[in-house]
Amino acid sequence: MCGIIGFAGKTDAKSVLLDGLERLEYRGYDSAGIAVVSSKGELQVEKSKGRLAVLRELVAADKSVSGNVGIGHTRWATHGEPNDVNAHPHVGEAGKIAVVHNGIIENYLEIKNSLIRKGVTFQSDTDTEVIVQLLEYYYKKYDDIMDAVYKVLSRIKGAYAMGILCSDYPEQMIAARKDAPLLIGYGDESNYIASDVTALLAYTRMVTYMEDDEVAVITAKSVQIYDSDRNILNMEQHTVDWDIAAAEKGGYTHFMLKEIMEQPEAVKKTISPRLENGQIVMEELSKVPDLMQNITRIYIVACGSAYHVGMIGKYVIEKLLHIPVEACLASEFRYSEPVLGEKSLVIVISQSGETLDSMAALREAKRKGSKVLSIVNVMGSSIARESDIVLYTWAGPEIAVATTKAYSTQMVLLIMLGVYFAKQQGLIEEQEYQKVIDSLLELPEQMTEVLKNLDTYQKIASRYFNHNSIFFIGRNLDYALGLEGSLKLKEISYIHSESYAAGELKHGTISLIEPGTLVVALATYAPLVEKSLSNIVEVQSRGAEVIALVTQETAATIKERVPEIFAVPQTHPILQPMLGMIPLQLFAYYVALNRGCDIDKPRNLAKSVTVE
Structure with a gap:
């Protein structure tokens, strides 16, 4: 879902933030933004609806966005439609504090109404703006940013990973976590926060995974992590061994x-x-x-x-x-x-x-x-x-x-x-x-x-990519595998697709079969191949077009009945889905490719779902 990146160092923050956000694009988002504290202690914010390229253009055009400490965010809309105003970071009414946030604040309406009664004006429809407006309210009251942070955390309910900037503390950022992933990265005269380690691989491999109810203060030279009682913690550092090329x-x-x-x-x-x-x-x-x-x-x-x-x-x-x-x-x-x-x-x-x-x-x-x-x-x-x-x-x-x-x-x-x-x-x-x-x-x-037979999947996908509804049928392990094959197809091609236990066809499902309907019939589970073939005949007799997924041992027999087949080697029956999944993945991929879909970032979807 949403992505967070934060940087405190000796170099310009915006390039690090934009690069980190680019590496978080895969998580899914509909808007993006960054906030940087200038050397003069001013918050500078750029954010926009749409892809990261739009944000890059805005930042390039605004030469004033410059500083060594900043936070960035890719948002996947939950509260409020995707637009420039609802995009993160959010800034408080006084313009001193900026926040990026992943998660959902469950009692945001209660807090929002309380602040409105106190004269606070809200700009967005998000739950996140409640955090920053409440932070500014307590910051005015206590005149200490950490006092304000802990007071806010004691009032909000729900899940959060957040990065916080305050213009009165231009050399630091604050991070807080509860029920949403957030980690700290350690660099050479630079330190980072991120919701996903992939955002940091180009800069560091040393990280600490924050735990629930922890708060961290990060500068270019230091990281201090506190528990809920503001005791300083000695946190373990981990080495990430993922290759950036991966x-x-x-x-x-x-x-x-x-x-x-x-x-x-x-x-x-x-x-x-x-x-x-x-x-x-x-x-x-x-x-x-x-x-x-x-x-x-x-x-x-x-x-x-x-x-x-x-x-x-x-x-x-x-x-x-x-x-x-x-x-x-x-x-x-x-x-x-x-x-x-x-x-x-x-x-x-x-x-x-x-x-x-x-x-x-x-x-x-x-x-x-x-x-x-x-x-x-x-x-x-x-x-x-x-x-x-x-x-x-x-x-x-x-x-x-x-x-x-x-x-x-x-x-x-x-x-x-x-x-x-x-x-x-x-x-x-x-x-x-x-x-x-x-x-x-x-x-x-x-x-x-x-995987050597890519041409087969390309050719068959090119014949069937224009179907509006596709059904998968199978028995036992093939039924379970069909669930994934159907999901892959609908995820990236946007074609309506369903998977059914083949034995249930006559209990209602077969009423959906009409001439021209495409059915992907899975028949790799050796003990039930004959029964699966009977189900193929059932749908064909109602006019369905069929693609069969079979093993090489049964391919010749089934090809007599079904001209379009994906054939995989035979292995132990309990491992057969390991081979059967590949043709279904490739079929979905090439169907989506023929339809011109955004395959890596399908609409409305996110890589990691961290809200309920």
Whole structure:
């Protein structure tokens, strides 16, 4: 969602801010702005609706925007429409304080009305302006910016990551965090704040992840971090080992295509450290060898594509462990009153580790006594820090809003976890276990093989990109995979798309099929290929055009019935979705390309959803 960058140094701030905002574009936004404190102690603000290029033009035209300390923001509208006035930074009525803010202030109307009664005039429709106007109110009262900050934080309710400038303190910026990601970067005679580490990779690899209720004062030479009682903290610094090249396109037209092509290597990085001497090794679980001893139920909690990983996990882990496994949408989890406690294991999946709904589900699970194991990509993220056990995917930075390599690494790691538990409990025969190990070792090479057939996906996409409605059907693991294939298509091409369990066709769904309807039929799950073929015949008899996703072993048989096929190598049945996902990603990509869509930054979407 929204992005924050802040800089305090010896050089001009605006170039650092604009560069950092550019690296945050992938998160999704509809306006952008910066604020800089001049050497004379004056706040200078430029902000605008639209893409960052518009802001760059404004800053270039305004020569007065100059200073060594500043904050910047990309906004994704929540309160108030996308326009110049609602864009961040927001400045108080007296013009002394500027604020950028991610999150939502839940009691903003109450505070706003109170300030209006005191004579304060508001300019925007945002909840963020309440923060800055309240800051100025208390700053006038206490004549100390930190006193004002702590007073404001005691009054506001909700989630926030914020950067604050005060013209009376021209050499410093203030940062505060609660339930929204914010980190501090350490440079050479320069220090930074950011909502995402990718904004800082060009400048520093040393960072501290702020915790809830912490406040930091940052200058070019120092960083001081305080807790809620204003005690100074000694915070741990982390080294970020992501390569900056991984956050750049590297010659590809879009980040999404680059990240699709990176999947074999990303999956290899997830698998290889966890395979030793023909065994799955989970060092992260070594301290809890009896984790599964009394577990009678598993919940897999996630949002979006990560939820679809959870659906794959439900089928695989339930089959392996013979206990109930429920895949749950994080946004519904805590409102459904799930049966939690010591006998329930909750697995939370999140690429960013900051997804607010998943974070809330995690806290609910811990509050009710369940162990929480998380699968995340970002080290030091909120979900990682609050979980009992963390498994990192090590996928590297993912820039495109529509996830690809994060999805694939989450999936393979969750499957490996299920097999690990099954082996630990003696629920998988040695011969079957070794088949899975052998298939894992072959997987990156098989994925590379699938990626060699780009022409196939381009040609088929060019024939079908003008459809207005597309359906995906499948059974078992193919149904779970179809959910992700459908989501990818609708995310980036804006085509209406739905995924259905193929066995449900005659229970209502088939009424939507008419001559010319496009159906993508998934038939890679070996035990149910014959039943899937029957479903293909069903929709064809109603006039549907069909693209079939099959394995190379069944391609010849199905091609007799379906002229358009995507064929992938065969692997162990529980790993088959790892290969089936690639054609669906590429089909969505090339359909969107033919339709002229903004593939890396689809409309209305954000990379990390940090508001409820």
